[in-house]
Amino acid sequence: MIEISPPSKKSEKNFTTRLESVDEFDRVETVGEMFVDRPKVSCLGVSVHYGDKQALFNINLDLGRNEVLALIGPSGCGKTTFLRCINRMNDTIEGCRVDGEIKIEGAEINHSDADVVSLRSKVGMVFQKPNPFPKSIFDNIAYGPRIHGLSGPKNELDDIVEAALKRAGLWEEVSDRLHTPATGLSGGQQQRLCIARAIAVNPEVILMDEPCSALDPIATARIEELIDDLREKFTIAIVTHSMHQAARVSQRTAYFHMGHLVEVGVTDQMFTNPRQRLTEDYITGRFG
Amino acid sequence: MNRGFSRTTGGKPLSSLNIRRQRAERRFRRIGLFGVGLALASVLFLLGTIFSSGYSAFWRLHFAVDIDFDPVLMNVSSDPSLEELRDVNYLSLFRKNLERSYPEVKDRSERRKLAQMFSESVPDVLESLVISNPSLVGSKQRIWVLSSSSAEMIYKGAAPRDIEEKRRVLTDQQLTWLDQWHGENLTRTRFNFRFFTSGPSRSPELAGLGGAIVGSALTLLVTLLISFPMGVAAAIYLEEYAPKNRVSEIIEVNINNLAAVPSIIFGLLGLAVLLNVFGLPRGTPLVGGIVLSLMTLPTIIIASRAALKAVPPSIRDGALAMGASPMQTIFHHVLPLAMPGILTGSIIGLAQALGETAPLLMIGMFAFVADTPSGILDQASSLPVQIYLWAESSERGYVELTAAAIMIILVFLVFMNLLAVFLRKKFERRW
Known part of the structure; x- marks a missing residue:
């Protein structure tokens, strides 16, 4: 268990031995600012097993209010697994076991009694590959409000759909074809539609799993702008393989390596002055 | 027939290896063509015989x-x-x-x-x-x-x-x-x-298929009402809910085996259980339908599972991440996408059931029923059984009747298959 204390210069001095590799360590002490004041989401000692294989080792990490937290690291390091712990999407994977404490606004969610449906209405998710439902644009956005009973009369639903599309910056492009199939949109538009779909139920947290990896640079830029806008209202965690993207959109960055959380830091600091050797290697492209 | 290949490359003769490869390629293509031709010819011959001896009826x-x-x-x-x-x-x-x-x-x-x-x-x-x-x-x-x-x-x-x-x-x-x-x-x-x-008759000129058509329709209706909901529900459970362990593996293997069980065995089961134990009325569309649904279930389950499996997991993830319950995910997203495949499989299963004779003979649907059945509890005949009975009859007038009845059953089968194609085209959605 890591001592919970705000990072300070004093504590930083204690990390004299730089972590070079995690292979020989059972437990890796995370370095940096993994905790924040009044966290939106706080994770303590989260471990994940897929069957016999352990995928995450004792992760301690907070998501602050109105912040974008970037999760970086080489493929298979557990970023996505960690992300999926927060809305319990790991429940859908057979043989997956999540241990530890995960609290949203102080309420424990990693517990069999916790209601997954209401959790997922509070924690939206955007996937790597745009996955609009094969229905109309309108029905895609309206699906969440409908199943959560957020909409009353029809015109209210219209308003919700319009607001969500406007927030996602898609309204102007699709307002005249709301009832055409969503699968007819371009990849970037589909991804923004998925973001609009996620925010239509008014969540508190949005999890993004490499949302731009299937998009071209222009569409990526639009999504990044959007993420920056959304920060005003939501807490966002984004998994990305692009160091530049992490640097552009996030306030804090967490570096995962082989299931361990190696380092968490304020993004600017982390990219200019990583404290762990592993982080430095990854960021500078020597590894990963 | 040198599509894709040319005998020479840049004026130089091909090596013997190349020539041999091309010959093997052509030979293989010809064998395939021959196989297709043979199959087509047999089908045409079959249809031709049936039509030529049946149209006069x-x-x-x-x-x-x-x-x-x-x-x-x-x-x-x-x-x-x-x-x-x-x-x-x-x-x-x-x-x-x-x-x-x-x-x-x-x-x-x-x-x-x-x-x-x-x-x-x-x-x-x-x-x-x-x-x-x-x-x-x-x-x-x-x-x-x-x-x-x-x-x-x-x-x-x-x-x-x-x-x-x-x-x-x-x-x-x-x-x-x-x-x-x-x-x-x-x-x-x-x-x-x-x-x-009209129904069957001792005189060939008076005999008709009316009773058999109604009997078959009622039997198929019972089959559809039993096997479709049960088959789809079983497929959904096995595909979406069942844990992947030894028990579900055994169930899966056994369902696949059931699909290969000879249909007369199902007839014996119906005779032993439905008629003798439960005392259901003999030779009725109800019993026939139950027996045929047992036979159709594995086909529907296997087809439905394949259709459910083909729905991309990203759709499930998307719905679950929106806070849909597993049941909502299935009924709002997965099932509509799988429906074309499920319907196709079910219709093909029903088409098989329509042509099934042996189990119906076992449960007594071969009686000479002159009246058109008015419900599933009336004694009834069915198309394939009627064909069987007419084929057995010695009078010459039944020969054309048999062929004509085969034509009718073929028309129904073609119609059902066209329906399957139509439904698949209509409900198919891209994702």
Whole structure:
């Protein structure tokens, strides 16, 4: 268990031995600012097993209010697994076991009694590959409000759909074809539609799993702008393989390596002055 | 046929290896083409035989007879009541009219031969004519009546004509009448509506598929109502909910095995369990439908599981991440996308069930049921069983009926398969 204390210069001095590799360590002490004041989401000692294989080792990490937290690291390091712990999407994977404490606004969610449906209405998710439902644009956005009973009369639903599309910056492009199939949109538009779909139920947290990896640079830029806008209202965690993207959109960055959380830091600091050797290697492209 | 290859490259001859490879390629293609051709030829031959021997069943030969509804012949008063008319011996009315029309036929056995030119149904036809229109009494009418099957077979050329009298279905005298009537325009052929409406009969010219079609439809309805919901529910459970462990593996293997069990075994099961243990009524569409649904279930389950598996997991993830419950995810997203595949599989399963004979024979759906069944608890026949029974019959008139019934069942099968294609095209959605 890591001592919970705000990072300070004093504590930083204690990390004299730089972590070079995690292979020989059972437990890796995370370095940096993994905790924040009044966290939106706080994770303590989260471990994940897929069957016999352990995928995450004792992760301690907070998501602050109105912040974008970037999760970086080489493929298979557990970023996505960690992300999926927060809305319990790991429940859908057979043989997956999540241990530890995960609290949203102080309420424990990693517990069999916790209601997954209401959790997922509070924690939206955007996937790597745009996955609009094969229905109309309108029905895609309206699906969440409908199943959560957020909409009353029809015109209210219209308003919700319009607001969500406007927030996602898609309204102007699709307002005249709301009832055409969503699968007819371009990849970037589909991804923004998925973001609009996620925010239509008014969540508190949005999890993004490499949302731009299937998009071209222009569409990526639009999504990044959007993420920056959304920060005003939501807490966002984004998994990305692009160091530049992490640097552009996030306030804090967490570096995962082989299931361990190696380092968490304020993004600017982390990219200019990583404290762990592993982080430095990854960021500078020597590894990963 | 050198598509994709050329014999020479840049003017240089190909190496022997290359030539051999190309030859092997061509040979392989020819073998495949031959296989396809053989299969097509057999299908065409099959269809051709069935059609050529069955199409004639769709029309029937009629003879004209002059009937004098003489009250004296009918033994009724000149203004008879309906009751009186019901008591009339119409067979004797018919015979006496024949005697009047053909006074030259004196011999008793000759007279019988003459009456045998006509269908056994003639007295019934006369009765229904008179009952529906009593004013006919006292009038003379020319009435078109069905010929007997033997006369019709000769007329259609389905039975040999130029052989010795003993082996022919008509006597020389009967043959003369037939030719004479044909010459005098006393014969005509009409479309055989009766084939689609009436039930089986001892006389081929009166037999129809109506009862069998209704029986098959009711049986299939029961099959559909049982096997479709159960099959889809089982597939959803196995695909979406069941944990992947040894038990579900055993279930899966056994479902696949069930699909290969000979259908007569299902019939035996129905006989032993449904009839003997539960005492359900024998030979009814209810029992037939239950047995056929047992047979169809594995097909539907396997097809439905494949269709569910083909729905991309990203759709499930998307719905679950929106906070949809697993059931909402399935019913709002997965099932609609899987529906085309599920429907196709189900219809193909039902088409199999439509052609299934053995299990229906086991549970007693082979009885001679003259009436059209009015519900699933009535004794009924079914199309394949009717075909089987007609094929067994020795009378020549049943040959064309058998072929025609096969044509009808083929039409139903083609129709069901077209429906499957149509539904797949209609509900198919891209993602």
